[in-house]
Amino acid sequence: MKITKRFNRVIKPLKTINNHDPKSQITKVKTNLKQKSKRKANTITIKQKSQTQLDICSKDSFLLEKNPKRLDLDYYQIDALDLAPRLLGKYLRRDDVVLQITEVEAYRSNDSACHGRVGVTSRTAPLFGPGGHAYVYLCYGMHNMLNVVADKEGIGSAVLIRSCAPVTGLETIKQRRGLDTDKPVLLTGPGKVGQALGISKDWSNHALFSPGGLELLDGPEVKDIVVGPRVGIDYALPEHVSALWRFAVSGSPWISAPKNTLKAP
DNA sequence: GAAAAGATTAAA
DNA sequence: TTAATCTTTTCC
Numbered sequence: 235m236k237i238t239k240r241f242n243r244v245i246k247p248l249k250t251i252n253n254h255d256p257k258s259q260i261t262k263v264k265t266n267l268k269q270k271s272k273r274k275a276n277t278i279t280i281k282q283k284s285q286t287q288l289d290i291c292s293k294d295s296f297l298l299e300k301n302p303k304r305l306d307l308d309y310y311q312i313d314a315l316d317l318a319p320r321l322l323g324k325y326l327r328r329d330d331v332v333l334q335i336t337e338v339e340a341y342r343s344n345d346s347a348c349h350g351r352v353g354v355t356s357r358t359a360p361l362f363g364p365g366g367h368a369y370v371y372l373c374y375g376m377h378n379m380l381n382v383v384a385d386k387e388g389i390g391s392a393v394l395i396r397s398c399a400p401v402t403g404l405e406t407i408k409q410r411r412g413l414d415t416d417k418p419v420l421l422t423g424p425g426k427v428g429q430a431l432g433i434s435k436d437w438s439n440h441a442l443f444s445p446g447g448l449e450l451l452d453g454p455e456v457k458d459i460v461v462g463p464r465v466g467i468d469y470a471l472p473e474h475v476s477a478l479w480r481f482a483v484s485g486s487p488w489i490s491a492p493k494n495t496l497k498a499p
Numbered sequence: 500g501a502a503a504a505g506a507t508t509a510a511a
Numbered sequence: 512t513t514a515a516t517c518t519t520t521t522c523c
Contacts, residue, residue: 425512
């Protein structure tokens with residue numbers, strides 16, 4: 235498999251060169267190389283810019299909260315559709331890492347896109363437990379997706395955390411992600427959030443309102459929200475595919491793709 | 500002309 | 512879904 239990848243990457247430019255004027259193609263390749271080295275040279279500038287964004291987005295608000303408290307069990311005992319937008323701005327903490335939630339999706343009872351549609355299994359059991367627990371599942375055999383279980387026991391609904399902004403523990407986040415950057419690519423996507431928090435499906439059913447491990451802390455209420463259809467649920471019924479149950483902090487750079495489907499409500 | 504944003508593709 | 516590429520658009 236690796237051979238195929240390498241083969242493609244080597245052969246592609248050659249094909250292009252053969253089909254076009256060699257001189258212009260060589261110039262193009264040279265330009266690309268130049269751009270790449272320049273990008274490297276500009277790393278410092280980019281980092282400074284991102285750092286500013288980071289401060290504006292989340293660091294200040296976390297410090298202002300002084301000592302954010304864990305949300306209590308009652309907070310979660312509502313419809314996932316109501317809980318989802320309320321989780322924007324809240325904080326996820328594990329070890330020295332604190333992330334501020336910037337993008338979520340609601341998965342509800344009687345929702346053909348929700349894992350709960352198959353009923354209670356060993357995997358989905360936490361989903362049917364009382365709200366306030368984590369529901370973590372493996373996607374594509376490698377991505378751990380973090381959901382916050384909503385509503386009362388037996389309902390089977392949750393809020394998927396799709397993106398976050400870093401607040402503290404940037405070095406740990408980078409290390410877990412295996413990426414040395416401060417840019418949104420670090421945390422925009424559900425798999426990235428799970429990786430940054432260092433969680434696996436073993437964390438499924440973990441109580442987010444209890445001290446220790448993974449905690450969900452209170453944060454500022456987000457009023458400027460954009461909404462859109464949920465991502466990657468083509469298998470669901472049309473009415474659920476089109477439902478605007480994806481929520482994100484308006485204007486935040488910490489939002490996953492696709493962004494053009496998000497609009498003011 | 501360079502950076503940013505969008506689209507595409509392989510991989511797991 | 513993610514990461515890496517390739518392509519198009521934006522803007523200094």
